[in-house]
Amino acid sequence: LAELGVARGDRVGILSQTRPEWGLVDLAVLHLGAVSVGIYPTLLADEVAYLVDHASIEVLFVEDAEQLAKLDAADGLRGRLRQVVVLDGPCEGALSLAAIEARGQAAPDGAGRFEAAWRAVGPDDLATLIYTSGTTGRPKGAMLTHGNLCYVVHAGAEVLPHRPSDVSVAFLPMAHALQRAAFYGALLTGAVGYYAASTQTLMDDIREVEPTVQVSVPRLWEKLHARLEATVGTLPPRRRRIFAWGLAVGREAAPYRKRGVPLPLSLRARYALACRLVHDPLKRRVFGRRIRYLTSGGAPVDPEILEYFYALGLLVLEGWGLTETAAPATLNLPRSFKFGSVGKPLAGTEVRVAEDGELLVRGPGVFRGYYRDPEATEAAFTEDGFFRTGDIGTIDADGFVFVTDRKKNLIVLSNGKNIAPQKIENLLGSIPLVGNALVHGDRRNYLVALLTPDVEEAARWARARGLEASEDPASLAALPEFRAAIDAAVREKNAALPRFEQVKKWVLLGEVWNPEGGELTPTLKLKRRVIEERHRALLDGLYAG
Incomplete structure (x- = not known):
């Protein structure tokens, strides 16, 4: 990078799927004292151009020819960059990663310059710009320092059990704060990371790798729960009864x-048998033989799903944080957890509840502000320095934090009732046949939903x-029997x-909703404004008459 002219403070962009080279480039940028800017590969050409211009990116790493083509599709974008590097190169008009690695190896006194560069980096230096997913508008660039990142990684490692032999599978976008924190955490603890070939092969990759710990987002646990329930429904009656018995014994224990x-003596033998017949075979089939615990972040998970997995011997620990807190601000721990909560604050982090129910955070992991947006930065903090998270929640007597929903997502019916749609969407999304659900009804008489x-x-x-x-989703949705099954399941929920x-x-x-179509963020959260605008006439029609 230095041989390309990158200096301290320069912005270096990475436009790529999660892969080993993403982390390699990111670490090189951080050691040099430059600033890394992750760009989601699902973004369209004009969205990429906005981030490149807004972040003042000078050198851009792109994954392949497909991502490189976005630079040409955005008028004049390539000309505004000092250099473009292709990870899967070579490509015409761009350097390959191998070419710049060769330059670095040939540089005079490379080892000495590297040592001097990283030792000059301090905790208050800007490390990265992580752009919010833009669920309601243009994304904002959260400025995170080296101190922010180091605090979160060290604080998490101090309380989460870890071993040098730990193994995990990376599949979330590296442009997202959660996967980045997990990546840095693995470097600190010595864990081994594998990279999923794709999200479509994720569960196959997990079974092959057999992780000991695994980071994910709620949608994975919701769909895994739905898939297990659907699979159990197809088993012969005797095996269904054995599974139901094993689940019931797990709930009792x-x-x-x-x-x-x-465990009481009366339960001990039954639980051991349930583990042998149901729990252990299930864990081996889904995650392999070594899984100790799983973590989830990004949005709340239905507590019933967490209880379901726990009864089957799988502990899913929820944490909570935002891009602006460098990922986790709170964590549940294997020896201290409450399902439905997102755990307790990390040591050194303060969380309190504002008068309107908004959760406020202050601590070493909280970001410096939004890049080139002083008004948004000022609005994001209270007078005494707490960050306004935008999440509504509570804190119980034991210090556990509970998140209800995003403040901006709350629905107020025409009768004044306040409703958090995410709880209802999670419930509808637990129907095995449903891909995604959006609940709508602000200032209306009642709630309606769009399902995929x-x-x-x-x-x-x-x-x-x-x-x-x-x-084909259109063909499936047109089947009368399928629609009837969906209707019956919704009525039951x-x-x-x-x-x-x-x-x-x-x-x-x-239809299906995904990041490529713009309906979901890269971490699979709903882009409500996009979906509601696309289906405005349909939603309005549900209130007609």
């Missing part, structure tokens, strides 16, 4: 295991009933909700 006390099919599960369901089905939280009308769309 859960309160004792949470408190860390011995889980095409893989839906096609399997249809074939098992002798119906002609492909994995509705019955578990108070009347004012029930979805009165819903529509099954013949």
Whole structure:
């Protein structure tokens, strides 16, 4: 990088899927004292151009020819960059990663210059710009220092059990704060990281690697839960009864295991048998033989899903944080957790609840501010220096933090009732045949929902009933039997909700939502404004008459 003319403080962009070279480039940038800027590879050409210009990126690493083409699609973008490097090079008009590695190896006194460069970097120096996912508008660049990153990584390593022999699979975007924190944490603890070939092969990759710990986001646990329930439904009656028995015994043992006390004699033998017949085979089939615990961040998980996995011997620990807190600000721990909470604050981090219910955070992990946006920076902090997270929540008597939803997502019905849609969306999303759900109803008389099919599960369901089905979402959504099954499942979920939280009308769309289509963020959260604008007429029609 230095041979390319990159100096302290220069912005270096990385436009790539998660892969080993992403981390290699990022670490080179940080050691040089420059600033890394991750760019999601799912962004369109004009979105890439906005980030390049806003962050003042001078050197850009792109994954391959497909990502390189975005520079040419955005008028004049390549000409505004000092240098472009292709990881899967060579490509015409750009350097290959191998070429700049060769330059570095040939540089005079390379080792000495490297030593001097990284030793000159201090905790207050800017390390990275991590852009928010832009669920409601243009993304903002959170300025994180070396001190922010080091604090979070060290604070997490002090409380989460780790071993040098730990293994994990990286698959979340490295442009996201959570995967970056996990990457740096592995470097600190000596853990071994594998990279998933793709999100489509993730569970196969996990089974092959057999991780000891695994980081993910709620959507993975929600879909895994739905998939397990659907699979159990296809088992022969005897095996279904054995699974249900094993799950029930696990639920009975859960309160004792949470408190860390011995099981009663009457339960001990049954629990050991349940582990041998149900829990252990399931863990081996899904995660391999070595899994100790799993972590989840980015959004709340339905506590019932966490209880379900725990009863089957899989501990999922929720944490909470934002881009602006360099990922985790709170963590549940293997010996100190409450399902439904996101844990307690890291040592040195303060969390309090504002009068309107918003969670506020202050501590060494909190960012410096938004790049080139002083107004947003000023609005983000209280007078005494607490960051306004935008999340609504509570803190219980034991210090555990509970997150309800994003403040901006809260729905206020015309009768004044306040509703957190994420809880209802999680409930609808737990239906095995549903891919995603969006609940709508702000300033309306009642709630409605848009649903999309889980095409893989839906096609399997249809074939098992002798119906002609492909994995085309429009064809699946048009099947009367499939629509009837969805309707019945939604009515069942509705019955578990108070009347004012029930979805009165819903529509099954013949489409899927994903980051490539712009409906989801790279970490699989809903882009509500995008979805609601695309389906404005349909949503309005659900309130007609």
